[in-house]
Amino acid sequence: MNPAKIKFLKKKANQIRKLIIKMLSRAGSGHPGGSLSCAEIITCLYFEVMRHNPKDPNWPERDRFHLSKGHACPAWYSALSLAGYFEEKHLFTLRRLGSILQGHPDRRTPGVEVASGSLGQGLSVALGMSLALRLDKRDSRVYCLMGDGEIQEGNIWEAAMASAHFKVDNLCGIVDYNRFQIDGRIEKIMNIEPLVNKWESFGWHVVQADGHNIEELLEAFGEAKQIKGKPTVIIAHTVKGKGVSFMEHVVDFHGRAPTKEEEKIALKELEDLEGFI
Amino acid sequence: MAELFYARDFYGKTLVELGRKDPNIVVLDADLSGSTRTALFGREFPERFFNMGVAEQNMMATASGLASCGKVVFASTFSMFASARALDQIRNTISYNNFNVKIVASHGGITVGEDGSSHQALEDISFMRVIPNMKVVVPCDAEETREAVISAYKTPGPFYIRVGRAKVPQIEGKKPFVLGQGYILNEGEDLAIISCGFMVYQALRALEILKKQGVNPYVVNIHTIKPIDEKLISELAEKVKGFVVCEEHSIIGGLGSTVAEVVSERKPLLIKRIGIRDSFGQSGTPGELLKFYGLEPENITQACLEILRNA
Numbered sequence: 198m199n200p201a202k203i204k205f206l207k208k209k210a211n212q213i214r215k216l217i218i219k220m221l222s223r224a225g226s227g228h229p230g231g232s233l234s235c236a237e238i239i240t241c242l243y244f245e246v247m248r249h250n251p252k253d254p255n256w257p258e259r260d261r262f263h264l265s266k267g268h269a270c271p272a273w274y275s276a277l278s279l280a281g282y283f284e285e286k287h288l289f290t291l292r293r294l295g296s297i298l299q300g301h302p303d304r305r306t307p308g309v310e311v312a313s314g315s316l317g318q319g320l321s322v323a324l325g326m327s328l329a330l331r332l333d334k335r336d337s338r339v340y341c342l343m344g345d346g347e348i349q350e351g352n353i354w355e356a357a358m359a360s361a362h363f364k365v366d367n368l369c370g371i372v373d374y375n376r377f378q379i380d381g382r383i384e385k386i387m388n389i390e391p392l393v394n395k396w397e398s399f400g401w402h403v404v405q406a407d408g409h410n411i412e413e414l415l416e417a418f419g420e421a422k423q424i425k426g427k428p429t430v431i432i433a434h435t436v437k438g439k440g441v442s443f444m445e446h447v448v449d450f451h452g453r454a455p456t457k458e459e460e461k462i463a464l465k466e467l468e469d470l471e472g473f474i
Numbered sequence: 475m476a477e478l479f480y481a482r483d484f485y486g487k488t489l490v491e492l493g494r495k496d497p498n499i500v501v502l503d504a505d506l507s508g509s510t511r512t513a514l515f516g517r518e519f520p521e522r523f524f525n526m527g528v529a530e531q532n533m534m535a536t537a538s539g540l541a542s543c544g545k546v547v548f549a550s551t552f553s554m555f556a557s558a559r560a561l562d563q564i565r566n567t568i569s570y571n572n573f574n575v576k577i578v579a580s581h582g583g584i585t586v587g588e589d590g591s592s593h594q595a596l597e598d599i600s601f602m603r604v605i606p607n608m609k610v611v612v613p614c615d616a617e618e619t620r621e622a623v624i625s626a627y628k629t630p631g632p633f634y635i636r637v638g639r640a641k642v643p644q645i646e647g648k649k650p651f652v653l654g655q656g657y658i659l660n661e662g663e664d665l666a667i668i669s670c671g672f673m674v675y676q677a678l679r680a681l682e683i684l685k686k687q688g689v690n691p692y693v694v695n696i697h698t699i700k701p702i703d704e705k706l707i708s709e710l711a712e713k714v715k716g717f718v719v720c721e722e723h724s725i726i727g728g729l730g731s732t733v734a735e736v737v738s739e740r741k742p743l744l745i746k747r748i749g750i751r752d753s754f755g756q757s758g759t760p761g762e763l764l765k766f767y768g769l770e771p772e773n774i775t776q777a778c779l780e781i782l783r784n785a
Contacts, residue, residue, distance in 0.1 A: 263539075304571055311542045315566040318535040322567055325539020328524065332500070333543070352563070355532035363524070 198412055206411045207474045210240040214440045215467050216275035216288055222460035224292040230450040231344060232272040234375040234435040237409050242340055243276040246418045251281035254307050260337050261310055261326045265319020266344030267301040274298050282308040317350025320370060324356050327365035342371045346378030349387050360428045361400025369421040370430040375437035379451050396430045408433030441466055476643035479616035482580045485637060486511025488623045489548060493519050500540050502526055502549040504533045510550040510580045530555045534563035541573035549575060553582035553595035553636055561601055568632050569607045576626045582636040583722030584767055585760035594755035600727025602634040603700045610700040611635045614645050614674035618697060621651030629653060640760050642672050656696035656703040665691035665778050666710045666717050670729050673720035680774035691778055699729055707736045716744035716781035718774055725749040746777035
């Protein structure tokens with residue numbers, strides 16, 4: 198793989214992390230942990246994998262992205278802004294009255310196809326998109342990012358069953374497996390293992406990847422494109438709060454914004470990291 | 475007696491007609507396609523028909539995804555499962571996005587009969603009408619069902635159309651279906667009987683009884699619960715001493731509540747509600763259940779006479 202491209206994507210992911218911290222600190226509420234954990238996944242999609250046009254968000258040939266774990270929208274908003282869907286200044290209106298950036302994804306944001314926030318429904322939405330695109334004989338693909346806690350919802354497994362039944366090979370699910378949910382460690386609150394076996398037994402092709410390793414993620418997305426006759430899910434092993442030392446693996450930062458002081462430290466750490474990319 | 479038809483037969487046939495004209499229509503069902511009659515569409519357009527199995531939540535959210543790509547989606551199952559079972563999906567992924575999903579639910583109301591309470595949706599109108607963007611229609615017979623389905627197809631945004639299980643008589647003197655506009659079936663005085671769905675027929679039967687007693691109420695069909703016809707209801711409120719509102723639904727949250735909300739903000743007057751009085755249903759024949767729960771013409775006439783006595 199092209200080293201310059203990898204470096205470019207790593208820098209993008211780090212930029213996204215800095216924006217997440219800044220916007221959440223200004224908003225005073227929101228979900229840093231699960232936003233930081235999916236920065237590389239969203240970066241790969243928006244800056245390499247997906248076919249899309251920020252100047253024409255409704256371009257019919259575009260690939261579709263749906264953020265089923267809607268609370269991670271700060272990561273998505275940052276990517277959309279960096280890609281050119283809207284100006285960066287909007288990021289700092291997050292969660293304010295009248296903002297185009299709602300607390301959870303909403304169609305008033307350029308680039309958002311379908312609202313989300315109530316967990317467990319996104320894979321069904323993505324299935325509907327996949328069926329529609331197939332009916333229209335388009336070769337566009339659909340990407341659906343799910344949370345690990347989120348897949349405790351029964352609706353996800355209804356969608357998993359149906360997606361395999363309808364053989365939507367234009368659908369690629371991604372599970373951001375950061376191993377924490379609001380109340381604590383997933384394995385303690387409600388164990389979702391054996392995860393690979395679950396998806397395989399539902400008829401999916403499963404790829405595992407280090408969700409912070411750009412090369413591995415790109416390979417996984419490439420493999421998904423090659424699989425015919427069934428949907429693919431990428432189990433992306435990630436770290437909640439990735440990139441900020443005091444947020445990593447800390448459940449408190451699932452749903453708490455950084456204070457001004459924490460913002461300063463976090464941004465310093467991310468600046469230092471960027472120096473090593 | 476008027477000729478009897480299944481409203482769902484007309485739904486199925488109308489879907490096929492629409493499907494022939496518009497290749498963009500997609501139909502979903504949750505393993506009840508024989509009962510809801512979406513199977514008719516499925517037979518003619520197998521590539522645009524998806525049986526989602528016994529999974530209503532997935533069906534509604536999938537409908538949303540299809541609609542996001544420009545499809546006009548009809549999603550059907552029994553009213554019980556088309557409303558309560560998938561309420562969050564309907565609120566958050568269909569209505570909130572204002573998507574073009576038409577939920578056509580069969581087996582609404584108490585006349586489901588022998589299947590009993592678990593299958594008798596008596597709260598669905600209430601659930602649906604509180605959701606922003608959602609339009610709620612309860613046609614009075616098979617022909618009106620056909621017109622309502624066409625209207626829903628032509629009107630952007632989400633719909634909930636409720637039809638019954640049983641065959642229902644054709645109502646004479648109907649006016650062409652206009653979304654959000656009720657109409658008067660009998661010009662009367664002093665009183666108005668306002669109904670939707672099968673209860674329009676019961677109201678007309680009550681009218682016959684009342685006429686013999688020298689009472690001539692207005693009989694009004696309000697097929698659209700949302701948007702409610704405030705104009706017609708307000709005009710009637712100026713002319714009469716009271717309303718009797720009839721529906722095959724809980725008296726809480728349905729047409730009766732909607733009418734009461736309108737008049738209490740404009741011109742308060744006495745309202746008697748005919749419906750299920752805050753209880754669950756049970757097994758029985760439709761006829762037995764209508765009698766047991768007080769949805770017979772005699773119950774309507776009694777309510778009318780009470781209003782006249784108190785006025």
